[in-house]
Amino acid sequence: MKKTPEISSFRLSPLFRELDRDLLAQIAQHATWRELDAGDQLFAKGEVGKHFFLVKTGLIKLFLLSEDGQEHIMEIVGREQLFAEAVMFMGDRYPVYATALESSRLIAFDAPFFVTLLRANPDLCLGLLASLSRQMHALVTEIDGLTMQSGARRLARYLLAQPAHKTATGRVIALPIAKHAIASLLDIRPETLSRIFTRLADDGLIAVDADRITLLQPALLKQI
Amino acid sequence: MKKTPEISSFRLSPLFRELDRDLLAQIAQHATWRELDAGDQLFAKGEVGKHFFLVKTGLIKLFLLSEDGQEHIMEIVGREQLFAEAVMFMGDRYPVYATALESSRLIAFDAPFFVTLLRANPDLCLGLLASLSRQMHALVTEIDGLTMQSGARRLARYLLAQPAHKTATGRVIALPIAKHAIASLLDIRPETLSRIFTRLADDGLIAVDADRITLLQPALLKQI
DNA sequence: ATGGCTAATTGATGTGGATCAAGGCGCCGA
DNA sequence: TCGGCGCCTTGATCCACATCAATTAGCCAT
Incomplete structure (x- = not known):
């Protein structure tokens, strides 16, 4: 073997x-x-x-x-x-x-x-x-x-570092690992990660569909 | 030169x-x-x-x-x-x-x-x-x-890692750098460091005299 | 001494994220 | 088809630590 x-x-x-x-x-x-x-x-x-x-x-x-x-x-x-x-x-x-x-x-x-x-x-x-x-x-x-950085910022960095393919609406990425694993990597709790996702979505910076994330405003994301 | x-x-x-x-x-x-x-x-x-x-x-x-x-x-x-x-x-x-x-x-x-x-x-x-x-x-x-550790815990580790000389009351150490520098190293604010010092002193674990720290209960300090 | 530094302390208040708890949802196996 | 079980989400509350502010204490340099 x-x-x-x-x-x-x-x-x-x-x-x-x-x-x-x-x-x-x-x-x-x-x-x-x-x-x-x-x-x-x-x-x-x-x-x-x-x-x-x-x-x-x-x-x-x-x-x-x-x-x-x-x-x-x-x-x-x-x-x-x-x-x-x-x-x-x-x-x-x-x-x-x-x-x-x-x-x-x-x-x-x-x-x-x-x-x-x-x-x-x-x-x-x-x-x-x-x-x-x-x-x-x-x-x-x-x-x-x-x-030195907030959870939202670490998530933004993480998202921007993922491989993406472009579409009309923005860069689309597929999370390679489960959200709870991302939370651990970024050193935040899963609940908090979930809240950050919804906040970024509410602010129009990203769109979330399960593990499919669309970066609607990558420039603003970088600025967080 | x-x-x-x-x-x-x-x-x-x-x-x-x-x-x-x-x-x-x-x-x-x-x-x-x-x-x-x-x-x-x-x-x-x-x-x-x-x-x-x-x-x-x-x-x-x-x-x-x-x-x-x-x-x-x-x-x-x-x-x-x-x-x-x-x-x-x-x-x-x-x-x-x-x-x-x-x-x-x-x-x-x-x-x-x-x-x-x-x-x-x-x-x-x-x-x-x-x-x-x-x-x-x-x-x-x-x-x-x-x-993964609280500020108090990081301070305890730091203190225990310092060179000390023993006396009747406990191990005495002289802080090698200013307290605000220790705070930065441990990633806490100077105010918070000060409060942790007084709390540890109130609890009888250490005695503080400016930059002269006596570890009264090193065993308990390790346990924090 | 005197004034002007910076370090350190102490108090009051604010906040990001953790914790606790309760659903909802997709997925898989019988 | 139906449980059951992770995963995710959402809400309520809590807490460690930050922030803001005021005071005191040493420490030069004049």
Whole structure:
């Protein structure tokens, strides 16, 4: 069931793009496919981890739990995205929980082996450094957003960041995840998210039809 | 005025610890001392940066500004700590502002030169990867704390993390920075911080004498 | 000393979002 | 077809913290 992935399935990821065929082959030999159904757990926080992952299809949520069981989604990882690379250098323990939001196929890369590759390949190192730096910047921006912006504003940003297709009335987007998951990601309660949606709709900025959102006034949305 | 620092002044930092004498000498040649008075700006957000820094004495605050001028301190960097390493891989732009809280002496390392060293020294690469991973984990923890914990709890954590010396009545700590700076770091208003201090004091958990805080009940403080 | 800073405290009031509670609605399985 | 069960919504109330405002206390610089 676990066969080694084709090189072509991961060579286009930014981290691997510059590598030569031989190296890619070695990486592939130390990688395996991983399949998850919706709701399946990939790893738990604190668990010793020997892999990092590339999402080929599906969605993975990375989250933390407060001691009263409240879940806070840190990030939703989608197709062609790499995650948990940092586990290789952090005492091997995952800093978050990871479960599948929908059925998903991942490639699991062997972390210890990858470290030996890093030791011999400075370019690979630099690529990984760049990737981590980008993620750090994103985290700093997230802290900024969480502490200095209102819920409505965070939702506006989120909506504007979604892929959309244009129609006569405005940009239409389909929410990729359930509303309660969006609420967790934006760090607000589902009830509050619902109220913000209706307020933005009342103000004519958006139109809501279940998970189909039309941005009627994207310019005003940006200004919130 | 800018003379190159002695090797001994930075060789003990975790990032440099494993390096041989020759490499250290090269690094030193591309490094300079930087002196700042209290309030001096080291760099601004968005500025193109060609250096990363090691604090030898003093304190540097890293912060963001909201568009209405509100300042949010992300981190206070103290002696023997390295910061802004990530700027080497992030399009060269600093993601935060940095100013001195008190007069400070720093070593400024040349980032482009350091990248050439990384290319030739996998061990150095791995050290930097480890450092960035640790910082990322800290950021994740910070998000967790900011979004899932009350102000009182964040203050308790902060106090417990400070260096203290024990006395008969409890652990005594001297706040290293002004209370309003602590408030910004914990993302609460100075007024609210003041009220939390008096509440904790009323409850007998701590005693406050200006910037001298005695932890009377550290165990209870941990439980908040 | 004196005036003018800024930090810190304290009180009164306002508010965004959480919490508690009660339906409505789509979807799926028997 | 009918429950049943998440998900979403809507309303009422609550609370932590922000905001606004006034006062006091240290701390230079003149």
